Amino acid sequence: MKFISFLLIFLETTVVAFGQQNNVEKQIDTLISAKTTKPFNGIILISQKAKTKYSKMYGYSEIEKKRVFKINDQFVIGSISKQFTAVLVLREFEKGHLDLSTPIHTYLPELTQSWADTVTVHHLLTHMHGITQIDKPTTFKVGTQYSYSQIGYDLLAKIIEKTSGKSFAELSMNLFKECGMKDTFHPDIKEYSNLVKGYTEIESGKIEFENKTFQNYVAAGSFISTAKDLSIWNKIFYSGKLLKNETMKMLETKQQGAVRNHPIFGITEYGYGITIDTKANILQLGQTGFAPGFVSMSYYFPKTQTSVVVLENIAYDTDDLKKTFYYQTEILKIIRNEIKNSR
Numbered sequence: 001m002k003f004i005s006f007l008l009i010f011l012e013t014t015v016v017a018f019g020q021q022n023n024v025e026k027q028i029d030t031l032i033s034a035k036t037t038k039p040f041n042g043i044i045l046i047s048q049k050a051k052t053k054y055s056k057m058y059g060y061s062e063i064e065k066k067r068v069f070k071i072n073d074q075f076v077i078g079s080i081s082k083q084f085t086a087v088l089v090l091r092e093f094e095k096g097h098l099d100l101s102t103p104i105h106t107y108l109p110e111l112t113q114s115w116a117d118t119v120t121v122h123h124l125l126t127h128m129h130g131i132t133q134i135d136k137p138t139t140f141k142v143g144t145q146y147s148y149s150q151i152g153y154d155l156l157a158k159i160i161e162k163t164s165g166k167s168f169a170e171l172s173m174n175l176f177k178e179c180g181m182k183d184t185f186h187p188d189i190k191e192y193s194n195l196v197k198g199y200t201e202i203e204s205g206k207i208e209f210e211n212k213t214f215q216n217y218v219a220a221g222s223f224i225s226t227a228k229d230l231s232i233w234n235k236i237f238y239s240g241k242l243l244k245n246e247t248m249k250m251l252e253t254k255q256q257g258a259v260r261n262h263p264i265f266g267i268t269e270y271g272y273g274i275t276i277d278t279k280a281n282i283l284q285l286g287q288t289g290f291a292p293g294f295v296s297m298s299y300y301f302p303k304t305q306t307s308v309v310v311l312e313n314i315a316y317d318t319d320d321l322k323k324t325f326y327y328q329t330e331i332l333k334i335i336r337n338e339i340k341n342s343r
Contacts, residue, residue: 024338025054028056028331028334031334042075042295042315043057043310045228047235047307052307057070062198064209071227072194074185076187076197076222076291077230077311077341079289079290080288080289080297080298081153081219081220081222083286083287084172084219085153086250086273088160088171089159098121098123098163100121103119104116105117107159108158113135115142121156125147125273127260128144128147129147130147146259149220150220154217154218157218176229183226186218187218188216193213198292198315199314201273207314210222210294212292216291230311231307234309254269257271262275264322264325265329289298290324293315294311296328310331
């Protein structure tokens, strides 16, 4: 497909503010409207105390046809998916159906590798297991190192299918229904109708339709959602309505050893399914997400009850994730500085 050159266009604005445009809005508008060969193409939704503060859409959901975005357009959200899986696992824990410190061989007796007798649910949740393939030994002694993993969350999905007697797709869809997330789907549930096309920049600089979007395990990185639904999720999830207080506290606790040299943010600490950032004494909870053709971000700041969701359907510079996530990280900086300066 030939590269389709397109202008960054403003498609919809819903700004809730008093008087003139506030500082955050001006900064984001300046960022997005700057002249560049790699313009932002997606949706930004920022809310505070469940009220929309900034909602804008730029570019196209389908570049070839110049099809404009709609607010309920769906994106593949990458590793944001992991927090859904973590909640489902911890709900099984709360019901007494599984124990976080029990070796996973108890739940998946079909596993033949010896690591199944030492890897626990906790190790899977915190990426401290070293499993890279089901039929191979771990790459390090279980529990001694951190290595970001997709397969670990797939194993978690298989475990809760066994403990609940329900498919992972059914469990996840029930969770979304409970939260009122009408446009969020497990990809095996073919009821979604507004999934936008994902694109990847290739070496020549051309933008091509991405045909490998769903290569990630669903539980780790292939759920489908919208900016509005993720904003709903942030409000419900972080207000503690999905888990017991003590369980939610575990999820939001920096787990010992669960520390990663993140390709975008550097040293990053993890709880269960989310990152926990306390730099500059600002508590930031959430996750970025990458799936081929899709670049996403969903973070929540408890102090100000601010939800920040940025979804994009063009992945630029995929050999350098700092560049790929340029708009997401710059918007995050703007929000963090605003919170810091408002103290």
